[in-house]
Amino acid sequence: MLARHQDPIVAVATAPGRGAVGIVRVSGRGLAPLARRLTGRDLVPRVATYGPFLDAEDRPIDQGLALYFPAPHSYTGEDVLELQAHGGPVVLQLLMARCLQAAAEGELLPRLRPAEPGEFTERAFLNDKLDLAQAEAVADLIDASTEAAARSAARSLSGDFSRRIEALRDGLVELRMLVEATLDFPEEEIDFLEKADARGRLARLAERLDAVLDTARQGALLREGLTVVIAGQPNAGKSSLLNALAGAELAIVTPIAGTTRDKVSETLQIEGVPVHVIDTAGLRSDAEAADEVERIGIARSWEAIAGADAVLMLHDLTRALDPDYAAADRAIEARLPDRSRRVHVFNKTDRVDAEHRAAVLAGVPEGERTLTLSAKTRDGLEALRRLLLELAGWHASPDGVFIARERHLTALRRAREHLELAAGWAARRDEALDLFAEELRLSHDALGEITGAFSADDLLGVIFSRFCIGK
Ligand SMILES: Nc1nc2c(c(=O)[nH]1)N(C=O)[C@@H](CNc1ccc(C(=O)N[C@@H](CCC(=O)O)C(=O)O)cc1)CN2
Numbered sequence: 001m002l003a004r005h006q007d008p009i010v011a012v013a014t015a016p017g018r019g020a021v022g023i024v025r026v027s028g029r030g031l032a033p034l035a036r037r038l039t040g041r042d043l044v045p046r047v048a049t050y051g052p053f054l055d056a057e058d059r060p061i062d063q064g065l066a067l068y069f070p071a072p073h074s075y076t077g078e079d080v081l082e083l084q085a086h087g088g089p090v091v092l093q094l095l096m097a098r099c100l101q102a103a104a105e106g107e108l109l110p111r112l113r114p115a116e117p118g119e120f121t122e123r124a125f126l127n128d129k130l131d132l133a134q135a136e137a138v139a140d141l142i143d144a145s146t147e148a149a150a151r152s153a154a155r156s157l158s159g160d161f162s163r164r165i166e167a168l169r170d171g172l173v174e175l176r177m178l179v180e181a182t183l184d185f186p187e188e189e190i191d192f193l194e195k196a197d198a199r200g201r202l203a204r205l206a207e208r209l210d211a212v213l214d215t216a217r218q219g220a221l222l223r224e225g226l227t228v229v230i231a232g233q234p235n236a237g238k239s240s241l242l243n244a245l246a247g248a249e250l251a252i253v254t255p256i257a258g259t260t261r262d263k264v265s266e267t268l269q270i271e272g273v274p275v276h277v278i279d280t281a282g283l284r285s286d287a288e289a290a291d292e293v294e295r296i297g298i299a300r301s302w303e304a305i306a307g308a309d310a311v312l313m314l315h316d317l318t319r320a321l322d323p324d325y326a327a328a329d330r331a332i333e334a335r336l337p338d339r340s341r342r343v344h345v346f347n348k349t350d351r352v353d354a355e356h357r358a359a360v361l362a363g364v365p366e367g368e369r370t371l372t373l374s375a376k377t378r379d380g381l382e383a384l385r386r387l388l389l390e391l392a393g394w395h396a397s398p399d400g401v402f403i404a405r406e407r408h409l410t411a412l413r414r415a416r417e418h419l420e421l422a423a424g425w426a427a428r429r430d431e432a433l434d435l436f437a438e439e440l441r442l443s444h445d446a447l448g449e450i451t452g453a454f455s456a457d458d459l460l461g462v463i464f465s466r467f468c469i470g471k
């Protein structure tokens with residue numbers, strides 16, 4: 001395992017396909033001879049040099065910029081050589097093959113091999129150029145689907161998140177040192193808790209941790225987004241609503257019940273939060289469905305509903321007072337997720353008067369969220385957007401949010417629980433000081449998992465294998 005981490009590696013660093021410029025990047029120890037062989041000259045460190053990239057017969061494969069970063073001053077912390085060529089897939093493959101060939105010639109760099117996904121960034125982590133949260137932010141920056149997500153990933157990459165975690169860990173270390181010093185003098189235990197204001201310190205740490213957790217939750221939302229399913233009877237206007245939200249004719253809309261057969265989805269952004277909206281086949285009983293295709297579509301609708309963060313249950317206002325229609329709506333509602341994750345949306349306000357609307361709303365049970373709108377005129381759409389953000393739990397302005405992952409939230413929650421347990425021991429006037437110390441240690445370790453200061457080996461494999469090759 002360790003030896004593999006030291007093999008020199010090579011990969012195309014730019015996206016597959018054609019581009020103005022494409023980069024082949026090599027990282028490892030002792031790259032200077034390889035650089036000389038490929039460019040025919042000695043490169044000045046960190047200065048872009050224009051010239052040919054040479055094949056085995058010293059003929060140019062391409063002309064471009066070569067960059068040499070001697071260790072440790074590089075992205076990976078090892079020697080890095082970049083060949084910045086023209087961005088064609090064939091020329092880049094040729095250059096990469098040439099690197100491997102040149103490395104093999106005369107045992108110049110015999111262990112050079114193509115890089116695995118994320119291996120450059122993994123090395124940056126192993127060589128202390130980035131901590132784990134920063135390395136993850138590299139991938140999140142590349143994958144960001146909205147401007148707010150990209151900005152918050154850049155904030156994590158620059159170390160904002162990590163610094164807040166480290167500050168919490170420093171606070172815990174101070175407290176642990178006090179406790180552990182006192183452990184050697186058991187007769188002074190109770191005194192210690194008072195004198196050092198251990199409980200006050202603990203409470204302040206918990207408060208700070210809560211603030212970080214809150215921001216991290218917002219950051220995770222920017223990364224993952226919110227999945228919203230539009231469900232309801234045929235013809236309620238589900239596809240019309242998707243199209244209205246997306247501002248494009250994505251799904252087919254007709255007056256025929258049973259138009260939508262398969263799921264149609266689109267990712268919108270509302271204040272920078274990615275919202276994945278899924279339009280589904282109208283729900284009706286198997287007996288009412290026109291054919292096998294529609295029945296399969298309806299089964300998929302239920303699957304989508306089960307996997308949603310929130311469900312918009314769409315009702316047709318023009319039909320809502322019809323007892324059969326209302327009964328079918330009740331049957332669907334009985335199978336929807338709980339109230340906190342669903343909203344009753346009454347559509348087609350443009351076709352009913354205020355009296356009719358009031359009569360329909362009067363029939364909605366207490367405690368259900370409701371909204372009226374017209375997918376056709378778009379009246380009420382802004383209110384729906386705001387409601388979606390509220391359902392997502394978004395309450396921040398994107399400034400100041402750093403990107404975070406579920407993994408980080410889990411670690412933060414665990415750190416918080418151990419602080420809670422520590423507080424429980426601190427409140428007892430008996431010999432619980434060692435248990436208090438142990439909970440502090442566990443909290444400290446949980447936080448350490450975020451930045452990788454404390455980590456399981458397989459965690460790194462899981463994280464870096466999800467990167468793209470060359471990153
Ligand atoms: N051409 C190119 N552009 C790129 C990258 C790259 O590898 N190559 N990056 C790859 O993701 C990002 C930039 N990341 C980098 C991070 C550190 C260093 C570096 O040379 N660090 C040295 C010196 C720092 C300094 O002078 O302040 C060091 O850490 O010691 C270079 C690129 C984005 N753009």
Ligand SMILES: Nc1nc2c(ncn2[C@@H]2O[C@H](COP(=O)(O)OP(=O)(O)OP(=O)(O)O)[C@@H](O)[C@H]2O)c(=O)[nH]1
Pocket residue numbers: 233234235236237238239240241252253254255256257258259260261280281282283347348349350351373374375376377
């Ligand atoms: N007047 C009016 N008509 C609407 C509105 N929303 C949808 N409609 C009409 O209602 C009909 C059904 O709309 P769709 O969006 O296809 O309904 P759906 O819920 O997707 O239907 P299925 O795919 O069959 O389940 C179409 O004729 C739409 O033009 C609205 O707000 N006002």
Ligand SMILES: [Mg+2]
Pocket residue numbers: 238239240251252253259260279280281282
């Ligand atoms: Mg439809």
